[in-house]
Amino acid sequence: MTKEKNILKKYPILGLILFGAVLALVPPLAEAGVLKNGYITTIGGTLIYAIAALGLNILLGWSGLISLGTAGFMGLASYISAYLTIDLELPFEAAFILAVLIPTLLGILVGLVSLKIEGLYLAIATLAVSEVLRKTFEELVPFTGGFSGKSADYPTLLGVFELDRTTTYYFIVAILVIVMILTYNMMNGKLGRALNAMRGSEAAAQAMGVNLLTHRLIAFALATVFASIAGVLYVHFIKFSYPSTWILKLSLDFLAIIIIGGLRSIYGTVLGAFIVFAVPDLFLKQIPYFENLSYVLNGLLIIVVIIFYPNGLVGIGYDIKKLFRKLRKGGKKDE
Secondary structure (H helix, E strand, O other): OHHHHHHHHHOHHHHHHHHHHHHOOHHHHHHOOOOOOOHHHHHHHHHHHHHHHHHHHHHHHHOOOOOOOHHHHHHHHHHHHHHHHHHOOOOHHHHHHHHHHHHHHHHHHHHHHOOOOOOHHHHHHHHHHHHHHHHHHHHOHHHHOHHHOEEOOOOEEOOOEEOOHHHHHHHHHHHHHHHHHHHHHHHOOHHHHHHHHHHHOHHHHHHOOOOHHHHHHHHHHHHHHHHHHHHHHHHHHOOEEOHHHOOHHHHHHHHHHHHHHOOOOHHHHHHHHHHHHHHHHHOHHHOOOOOOOHHHHHHHHHHHHHHHOOOOHHHHHHHHHHHHHHHHHHHHHHO
């Protein structure tokens, strides 16, 4: 067991791949009757939200910049992909690239604005962008379908491989693992150190040679890329996109994910996504009178985390390890 732990510490990428392999067990377990069949959709949707939340964690956790526009960018990507694949009948790969590229360019423009404003003013500016996009989704009927929404199909890869719900779930898991690996490599490299320096003190970061313009644009670009990828996966997995989905509450849920799960933590972000999105659907809805209490749960968890686990619930694992070590030491002393 110790050897296995040392291997995972030495090769953290292997741990991320194994994590993806565990997530890939959901469809087989559902087919075997161990899990409900509907869990595939719930957990798949949660993993999609985790991808978007990882982008926000890069922006807020590592860079120290805040955004309330994640839902808007995610929604824009979903509509673009649905329109290109259904109305224009473009290949999924082409739609995927364009649906990520267009919102990212908009995100970079927001990054330019961030040079002039920060803190709450930046949050309000990104919220304004998100609200403008949401209103556009409602009014631009030929493109979005208005309040009726826009539908899409499961992806067809390379024009040959038509995916269904289960294979699309595997596709989502693969994308999540790739995003997690990319995030790990970037945040533990030169880029991550520069973003952390910028978060700590912009003046000190500049003195160390960090270009604030470049790194702010990179942070916003990465956050938008991840949100856009999540938007494309959402519309092709859930198979519809409504303006009422891409509202302020969703952006706040992403913020709750990284606060509850853990700032600057990859696993913590996925954990937070499960707590915010999966737990209400999988458990609370099964309890009478608790089905509409997800807001209360999120609020209470944020308060508890801020008081007891300021680094997120991912820190519980470290506390459990410490407890076991103390118990072992105590047992050895008694002997």
